[in-house]
Amino acid sequence: MMNVQTWFTAQECAGMPGFPSGVSNVRKQLEKLAEGLDGVRRKRGGTKATEYHISILPARTQNYLGYSNKGQPSMGVEDFKTKSGLANDEKQALWMMIYQGMTEAQREAVMEIFITGGLKMLMPAVLELSDSNPVRQKEIFGQCDSVEKDSPASNVSTQNKAG
Structure with missing residues (x-):
C-alpha cells in the first residue's frame, strides 16, 4: 500500500497551484485557511515547522496533489467548516453558494x-x-x-x- 501524505508544510506548498512561491506568503495563507479550525495544524516532530492538513488546502492544490478521487471528492475547507459547525460567516456562505452554482x-x-x-x-x-x-x-x-x-x-x- 502506498504511503499517502496528508500533512504539508509551507515550504512544501510554495509554488504549488493555488499558492504563491514565497514561503512567508504561503505561511500567511495557510494560517488564514486554518484560522478557527481545530486539528488542521500541528508541529512537525523534531523541527520548528508547522504542518497543515490536506483538508484546508485549496481544491486546486488538492487536485494537483492527486487528492480528488473520482466519484469521491476530497474534503475541502468548506466541507470541514460545515462538518465542524464553523460555517457561520454569512458572506462566506454566500460566496460558496455562488461558487457551487x-x-x-x-x-x-x-x-x-x-x-x-x-x-x-x-x-x-x-x-x-x-x-x-x-x-x-x-x-x-x-x-x-x-x-x-x-x-x-x-x-x-x-x-x-x-x-
Whole structure:
C-alpha cells in the first residue's frame, strides 16, 4: 500500500497551484485557511515547522496533489467548516453558494482569470460565462460603464519652490 501524505508544510506548498512561491506568503495563507479550525495544524516532530492538513488546502492544490478521487471528492475547507459547525460567516456562505452554482468550466475560468488578472478582470469575465439572462448581463455591464470616469490630476509642478 502506498504511503499517502496528508500533512504539508509551507515550504512544501510554495509554488504549488493555488499558492504563491514565497514561503512567508504561503505561511500567511495557510494560517488564514486554518484560522478557527481545530486539528488542521500541528508541529512537525523534531523541527520548528508547522504542518497543515490536506483538508484546508485549496481544491486546486488538492487536485494537483492527486487528492480528488473520482466519484469521491476530497474534503475541502468548506466541507470541514460545515462538518465542524464553523460555517457561520454569512458572506462566506454566500460566496460558496455562488461558487457551487457555477459549472466546472466556469470554476476553472474563475481561478485562471483571478490568478492572471485579479478581481477587476474576474467579475466581468465570470458574468460573460454565465448562462443567466442576457438582459440582466447588459444591465450589470451598463452600471459598470456609467460609473464616473477618473480624470487626470491637474498639472503639478515638480520643481522645488526653494530653488
